Amino acid sequence: EHQKSLILNSSSRFPPPHGVRLSYGTAGFRADASLLQSTVFRVGILAALRSLKTHSVIGLMITASHNKASDNGIKVADPSGGMLTPDWEPFADAIANAATPQHLLQLIDEFVKKENIPFDGVRSAEILLGRDTRPSGESLLEAAKQGINSIVDALAIDMGILTTPQLHWMVRARNKGMKATEVDYYEQLAGSFRCLIDLIPNGQKFQEIDDKLVIDGANGVGGEKIEVLKKMLNGLPIEVRNSGKGGGILNEGVGADYVQKEKVVPQGFGSKDVGTRCASLDGDADRLVYFSVPSSNSNVIDLVDGDKILSLFAVFIKEQLSVLSTEGDEKIGDNYQARFGVIQTAYANGASTDYLKQLGLEVVFTPTGVKYLHEQAARYDIGIYFEANGHGTILFSECFLSWLESRYNELSSKNKESEQHKAALRLLAVSKLINQAVGDALSGLLLVEAILQHMGWSIHNWAELYQDLPSRQLKVKVVDRTAVVTANAETMVVRPPGIQDAINAEIAKYPQGRSFIRPSGTEDVIRVYAEASTQEAADSLASSVAKLVD
Numbered sequence: 001e002h003q004k005s006l007i008l009n010s011s012s013r014f015p016p017p018h019g020v021r022l023s024y025g026t027a028g029f030r031a032d033a034s035l036l037q038s039t040v041f042r043v044g045i046l047a048a049l050r051s052l053k054t055h056s057v058i059g060l061m062i063t064a065s066h067n068k069a070s071d072n073g074i075k076v077a078d079p080s081g082g083m084l085t086p087d088w089e090p091f092a093d094a095i096a097n098a099a100t101p102q103h104l105l106q107l108i109d110e111f112v113k114k115e116n117i118p119f120d121g122v123r124s125a126e127i128l129l130g131r132d133t134r135p136s137g138e139s140l141l142e143a144a145k146q147g148i149n150s151i152v153d154a155l156a157i158d159m160g161i162l163t164t165p166q167l168h169w170m171v172r173a174r175n176k177g178m179k180a181t182e183v184d185y186y187e188q189l190a191g192s193f194r195c196l197i198d199l200i201p202n203g204q205k206f207q208e209i210d211d212k213l214v215i216d217g218a219n220g221v222g223g224e225k226i227e228v229l230k231k232m233l234n235g236l237p238i239e240v241r242n243s244g245k246g247g248g249i250l251n252e253g254v255g256a257d258y259v260q261k262e263k264v265v266p267q268g269f270g271s272k273d274v275g276t277r278c279a280s281l282d283g284d285a286d287r288l289v290y291f292s293v294p295s296s297n298s299n300v301i302d303l304v305d306g307d308k309i310l311s312l313f314a315v316f317i318k319e320q321l322s323v324l325s326t327e328g329d330e331k332i333g334d335n336y337q338a339r340f341g342v343i344q345t346a347y348a349n350g351a352s353t354d355y356l357k358q359l360g361l362e363v364v365f366t367p368t369g370v371k372y373l374h375e376q377a378a379r380y381d382i383g384i385y386f387e388a389n390g391h392g393t394i395l396f397s398e399c400f401l402s403w404l405e406s407r408y409n410e411l412s413s414k415n416k417e418s419e420q421h422k423a424a425l426r427l428l429a430v431s432k433l434i435n436q437a438v439g440d441a442l443s444g445l446l447l448v449e450a451i452l453q454h455m456g457w458s459i460h461n462w463a464e465l466y467q468d469l470p471s472r473q474l475k476v477k478v479v480d481r482t483a484v485v486t487a488n489a490e491t492m493v494v495r496p497p498g499i500q501d502a503i504n505a506e507i508a509k510y511p512q513g514r515s516f517i518r519p520s521g522t523e524d525v526i527r528v529y530a531e532a533s534t535q536e537a538a539d540s541l542a543s544s545v546a547k548l549v550d
C-alpha cells in the first residue's frame with residue numbers, strides 16, 4: 001500500500017504530454033527533449049522492476065545518439081550489458097502512454113503479477129545512470145531518479161556523463177562481479193591495447209603509419225573521453241577535433257552518422273588533412289567510421305565504414321586462429337574448432353559481403369538494430385557484427401575463452417616464444433579490449449589502431465581490402481511508415497502488395513544493382529538503399545525506387 005501511494009504521488013508530478021504517442025523503438029524512446037520528462041520517469045520505474053526481476057544491476061542511459069542536440073532519449077541496459085529484452089518493450093510502450101497515474105499504477109500492478117516480480121523487501125534494485133552531454137540530460141536524469149525512487153528499496157547511482165558503451169560496459173562488469181568504474185574501463189582498454197602493441201612482430205612497428213590519427217568527436221561526449229584515454233596510451237599520436245569545447249554544435253555537420261551518410265568531410269576537416277588517417281565518432285560514441293581526404297579540391301571523402309572495420313577485424317582474427325591451430329614442434333593440447341561467424345544487415349556493401357565470403361567466413365544477415373545483430377553474433381564462439389554505419393563489436397563465447405585461457409597457460413609453461421603462444425595472447429587481449437556489451441567507438445578505435453600497426457598498414461592499404469560498390473541512401477517522408485512490412489532481414493517487401501515486383505523491375509535495369517526499402521525504426525520515414533556499378537546508376541536506382549514509395 002505504501003508502494004502504491006508512492007507511485008501515485010510521484011507520478012502525478014510527471015504528467016505525460018498531450019497528444020503524443022511514444023514508442024520504445026530500436027534504440028529506446030527518442031523525441032524532442034521537452035516531451036520526455038514523464039517517459040523518463042516511467043522508464044526509471046521499469047528499470048527498478050527489471051532489476052528486481054533479474055536480481056541484477058540494470059543501466060539507464062539518457063542520450064539521443066547522433067540525433068540533433070534538442071532531442072533526447074532513454075534506453076535500458078539489461079543485466080548482460082546488452083539491450084533491454086524485447087519481451088519488456090510492450091510494457092515500456094504501455095506505461096509511457098498511460099494517461100493518468102491511476103492507469104499507470106494499474107499497468108504496473110498487472111505486470112508485476114504477470115512477471116512474478118518479487119516485492120519481498122529482501123532484494124533491492126540497483127540502477128546505474130548515465131547521460132551524454134546534451135543540456136537536457138541533467139533534468140531528465142533527475143526524472144529517471146525520481147522514477148527509480150518511487151520503487152521501495154531501489155537505489156539509483158548517478159555515474160555522470162558517459163558514452164553509451166561505457167554505461168553498458170559498467171553494467172556488464174558489475175553483474176560479472178568485476179571492477180566496474182570508469183577508471184577500470186580505461187585501464188582495461190589501455191592495458192589490452194598495450195598488450196597487442198607489444199606483440200607486434202619486430203620491425204613492423206609504426207611503418208607507414210607513424211603519422212597521427214585525427215578524430216572528429218561529433219561535439220559530443222566521445223572527444224573528452226578520448227583525451228582521458230589518450231594519456232594512458234603512451235605515445236599513440238591522436239588529435240581530437242570537434243570535442244564540443246570549441247563551440248560547435250552536437251552532431252551538426254560532424255560525426256559518424258553525417259560522415260557515413262553524406263560521404264563528405266565533417267566541419268573542422270579539409271585540405272590540411274589530405275592523406276591523413278581520420279576517424280569520426282557519433283554523439284554518444286557507440287559508432288565509429290574512418291575516412292581520408294583524397295584531394296584538396298573537393299570535400300568528398302574516402303569512407304572506411306563499419307563493413308571495412310568488420311573486415312579488418314575478421315582478417316586479423318582469422319590469422320590468429322590459423323596460427324593457433326598450426327602445430328609446432330610438439331603437439332600442444334587439444335585443438336578447438338572455433339565457430340567463427342560475421343553478422344551484417346542489408347545495408348552492408350555488397351562488395352564487403354563478397355569479400356568476407358571469399359575469406360571463407362560464414363555471413364549471416366539480420367534486420368537493422370543492434371539487438372538483432374547482437375543476438376546472432378552470440379551464437380558463435382567468435383561472432384563479429386557491424387552495421388555499415390559503424391556500430392558493431394566482437395563477441396566471444398565463455399566456452400571458447402576458457403579453452404583459450406587454458407591453451408595459453410599450457411603454452412606459457414612449454415613454449416613461451418612460440419607463435420601459437422602469441423596468437424593466444426592476442427586473442428585474449430582482443431576479448432578484453434573490445435567492449436562485448438555493445439558497439440563502442442573508443443574500444444573499436446583502439447583495436448583498429450592496434451591491427452593497422454600489426455599489419456603495418458596505412459588507411460589506404462586497409463581501404464583497398466576491397467572496393468565498395470557505389471551506393472545511395474534516401475528517405476521518403478510518409479504518414480504511416482508501418483504500412484511497409486519487410487521480410488528476409490529487410491531485403492523484401494511483403495506489404496503493400498506489388499511494390500517488391502516493381503522494385504525488382506527497377507533493379508533489373510542496372511548491372512550489379514541491389515535495392516531495398518524499409519520503415520525507419522527511429523523516424524517517420526521509409527528508407528531507400530540502392531547500390532550499383534556506378535554512382536550515377538546507384539543514384540538513379542535509388543530515386544526510381546523512392547518514387548515507388550511516394
Ligand code: 16G
Pocket residue numbers: 026027065368369370371387389391519520521522523527
Ligand atoms: C538505431 C539503432 C541502430 C540502427 C539505427 C537505424 C541501436 C542501439 N541503434 O540507432 O543500430 O542502425 O537505429 O535507424 O539499436 P533507422 O531505423 O531510423 O534507419
Ligand code: ZN
Pocket residue numbers: 065066164282283284285286287
Ligand atoms: Zn550512437
